[in-house]
Amino acid sequence: MMCRLFTKSRIAKKLPGLFSTSRRASSSTSPPTDWNSHSEFFDYTNARFVCNEKYEMEMRHVSFDMNELAKLAAKSVGAAKCVNVEKLSEGMFSKPFLFTMEDGSQVVGKVPNPNAGLPHFTTASEVATMDFVRNVLGTPVPKVLAWSSKANESPVGAEFIIMEMAPGVQLSTVWGEMGLEARFKIIKTIGGIQNEWASTSFPQYGSLYYASDLDHPRPCILTKRDGSQVEEPRFAVGPSMGREQFDDGRIAVQFDRGPWDTVEQCKRAVGLREIACIKAMTTLPHSPLGLYGPGTYTRCRSKKLGAAQNYLQIFKYLLPTDPSLSASFLWHDDLHVENIFVNPEAPWEISSIIDWQSTELLPLMDHARQPFFLDYDGPPPDGLEEPQMPANFSEMSPDEQAAAKVLHSLRSLSALYKLLMYRDTRNFYKAMEFRETVSFKMLIYPRKLLTDGEALYQKCIQALEEEWTSLPGVQAAGNPPFPVRFSTDEVTTIERDVDDTERGMGLMQKLELSLGDLRPEHGMVRHDQYDDVKCLLKEHKAAMMQHLAFSDEDRRAWDNSWPFGN
Secondary structure (H helix, E strand, O other): OOOOOOOOOOOOOOOOOOOOOOEEEEOOOOOOOOHHHOHHHOOOOOOEEOOOHHHHHHOOOOOOOHHHHHHHHHHHOOOOOEEEEEEEOOOOOEEEEEEEEOOOOEEEEEEEOHHHOOOOHHHHHHHHHHHHHHHOOOOOOOOEEEEEOOHHHOOOOOOEEEEEOOOOEEHHHOHHHOOHHHHHHHHHHHHHHHHHHOOEEEOOEEEEEEHHHOOOOOOOEEEEOOOOEEEOOOEEEEOOOOHHHOHHHHHHOOOOOOOEOOHHHHHHHHHHHHHHHHHHOOOOOOOOOOOOOOOOOOOOHHHHHHHHHHHHHHHHHOOOOOHHHOOEEEOOOOOOOOOEEEEOOEEEEEEEEOOOOOOOEEEHHHHOOOOHHHOOOOOOOOOOOOOOOOOOHHHOOHHHHHHHHHHHHHHHHHHHHHHHHHHHOHHHHHHHHHOOOHHHHHHHHHHHOOOOOHHHHHHHHHHHHHHHHHOHHHHHOOOOOOOOOOOHHHHHHHHHHHHHHHHHHHHHHHHHHHHHHHOOEOOEEOHHHHHHHHHHHHHHHHHHHHHHOOOHHHHHHHHHHOOOOO
16 A cells, blocks of 8 residues: 655645735825835735744845836736736746826736745746637637847846736636536636647656757647647757746755656656755755654655655656657646636626746646646545435535535536546546545656755655556566665664654644644744744743653754754
8 A cells, every 4th residue: 555645735825915805005196206105015025924024025125216217007908007006916936016007008017036045047938828828729818019038238227028908807706605506617718728738748848948048949749639749849848937937935946946857857856856955055945834843854865866856766667658748738736716817797707817927848747637726625526427426415514414515515626627627628537536646646746855855755656666567657567676675774774763753743733733823934034923923932942842852952952953943
C-alpha cells in the first residue's frame, strides 16, 4: 500500500488582486499636480508580515514615475490627460491601478513587484500570453493597450502593462447568491473555454513569449486536436515564469528554467532546481507546514538533497504512458472567484478572465484539476455518477441535514465538471484520472523539497518498491529493477524523521487552531491584526519552548527556526 503523503489543504484564496473592486488607496477628488507624491502607490499596503517584514516589503516596493505612467494611460485611449489614479487592492506580485481620464474613460495599469519573476521575461510573457489566449484561443481577456518589459528603456522607469478594464463584475460578488442551476451553467461555460485550451498543444515546455522578445526563438508549431499543425511565427516558447521558479528565495538562484523540449527534461529540471536551491541558499526557507526544532524534526541540507537525488532516479518511470497527458498546454491554473468576471445580469456568462502573470506551458497532467472557484476539497465523486444524499439523511438533525445539503451541492458541481470533461475534453479527463495515481503523487511532491517533505517523501519511496512492477511506466520500460536502495541505518533514520516531522506538523496545526481567524496567510495579517497576532505568536512560542527546550542551546535553536520572527 502506498504510504500517506502529507498534504496541507489549500489555504485561503490569495488576497484580492488586479481589478478588485475593493480599493486600498485613492487620490483626492481634485487631482494633485504630482502623482509621485503618493507613497502608497509604490509601497506594499495590503497587509503586514509577521516575519522578515523589512525584506518582504522591499520585495514588493517599486520605484517608478507615476506621472509618466498616467500620461501613457491617457495616450493609450486617446485622452488628453488622466485626472485620477487609484491603487486597486494589490496582490502578492503586482501593483494594479485604475486610471480615469477627463472624458470619463478608464484603463487599468499594472506594475510587477521585484518578487514577480525575472526582469523583462515576467512582463513579456504575460503580454504575449494574453494576446495568444485572446486572439488565437478565443478566451475573453482584457486587451493590452500599451506595455514595456524593459524598465531602463521606459520613461516610467519600471515594467508596466496598460490594458482595458475587464467588463462585468467579479464572480466573487455574485457566486454566493447564485442558485445551483446558474452555477451549473457557469461550469459549462468554463468547461467550454478549457476545451479550447486543451485543443492546442505546444512544441516545448516553459512560458509563452513574442518571438521578438527572445534571443534565439524556435518556430512555434502548434498541434491541434485532430493532429494538424499550425505555425504561429509571432510567438515562441521561452523560460518558465511559474511561481515555483521564484518563490521561497528561488528567485535569487541560477538554475535551468527552460524551455524544455521533452517532458522528461521538464520533470528532471524539478529535481535539479531543488538541488541547486538547497545547495545555494545561505539559510533554508522556513517550512509552511511544520514547526521544526529541538524535540521535533531537524531539517538539514543533506536529507533534502538525498530526497531530491532519489527523485531523479525514479521520475522517468512515473511519467504517464499516454503521450497526450504529457503534451505541453497553456492553462490558467488560478481560476478563483476574483479572477473571473461575469455579466451581472446573466452571471453564467463569462466576460473576462484576468491575472495571466506566471502562466506556464506544462504537461496536461499538471493542469488537470477542477477550477478553484468550485472550492470542493472533499472525497472525489465516484466515477461519473450523480452524487447521492446520505442514506441516513432523514435520521439527521436539522444542522446535520443542512451541512449534508451543502456538501451534496459542492459534490454535485464537482461531479458535473468531471462529467463535462469526460464528454467534451477527454484528454483532460484522463489527465485528471492520472492525478489520482501513485505515479503522479510521487511526481508532484518533490516540487517543494526546498521547504518541506523530504522525510515523508523518502518514506514513500520505500513504500513504492512494493508497487514498482505494477506501475505502467515501469512496465513500459521493460520492468527495470527498483533503482533506490536504503541501508538498515537509513531506514531507521527515515522512520524517526517521519515521526519527528509529523510531530512538528501537529504543533503547527495546533498553533493555527489557537490563532483561528488571526492565522497568518503566507506570513501576512491585516494591519489592524498585527499587534494581536505578534503577541499571540510570542505567547505560543514561549509555551512551546517550555515543553521542548531544555537547554540554552535548544532555546537558541528554536529562536533560529521559529518561522514567525521574534
